Amino acid sequence: MPELPEVEALKDFLIDHLVGHEIVRVLPVAISVLKTYDPPVTALEGREVTAVHRHGKFLDLSTDGGPHLVTHLARAGWLQWKDRLPDGAPRPGKGPLALRVALETGAGFDLTEAGTQKRLAVYVVGDPREVPGVARLGPDPLADDFDEERFARLLAGERRRIKGALRDQSLLAGVGNAYSDEILHAAGMSPFKLAASLTPQETSALYEALRTTLTEAVARSRGLAAGRLKAEKKGGLRVHGRTGEPCPVCGDTIREVSFSDSSLQYCPTCQTGGKPLADRRLSRLLK
DSSP states (O other): OOOHHHHHHHHHHHHHHHTTOEEEEEEESSGGGBOOOSSOGGGGTTEEEEEEEEETTEEEEEETTSOEEEEEOTTTEEEEEESSOOSSOOOOSSSSEEEEEEETTSOEEEEEEOSSOOOOEEEEESSGGGSHHHHTOOOOTTSTTOOHHHHHHHHTTOOSBHHHHHHOTTTSSSOOHHHHHHHHHHHTOOTTSBGGGOOHHHHHHHHHHHHHHHHHHHHHHTTOOGGGHHHHHHHHOSSTTOTTSBOTTTOOBOEEEEOSSOEEEEOHHHHSTTOOOOOHHHHHHHO
16 A cells, blocks of 8 residues: 555645646546546546645645545555557456546546455545545654654554554554554564553654655655656665564564454564564464
């Protein structure tokens, strides 16, 4: 799933390629991708793109005097830029193409989604806050006013494990499964630790890891073409998705805890005092 660093890089890419250009066609290919119907997607046509913003993991295209096109790429969605779009309207079918946006130059982009779970979402709204997912977002962890004191207040009283708290978009906007693993590894903290149990020193270390991990990931992604961002994300991850590989810090074997629809990765030496975390799903498989 694209998270804050990749969506931030896509935002910068689209600012360079969209702002100042006119949208001439918006072509939904998979009707399920549209989550709003009033105003219709045709309300975007003939309007100039004036700005591109990021709200957590949401991309927001503003148009001159018109509606916003807000997109959430979900787990398997992506934006594919084309300097020259194919001629003719795309045909609905079983392929990954969900929606196409064409500019007056002949360039544009496709929104695609792999797999069978169709969660890619597109909204056409007068105000981004009309999108429920945007309206409930917590603060952006890279915002100038997001300081350590504010972070500590967010975690106070949180009885959840810190991994789940970091991923909660209503608590903190933009961090998902991959970067929460990376942040916790950088902080040397167990993903199962209760958020409310953090000492001031642990909170400070986690805040520093949060800001540093995301800032460095944004810096690695900035300036890359949209098509290269997935590979950059995967290459920059130290523990997430690297089960069985050596930890780049201590050399211990990276381990995994599996859940019904996701998994987390961690280093026992760096994060849990050398003790493997309980993986009930794996334990059942081994019986």
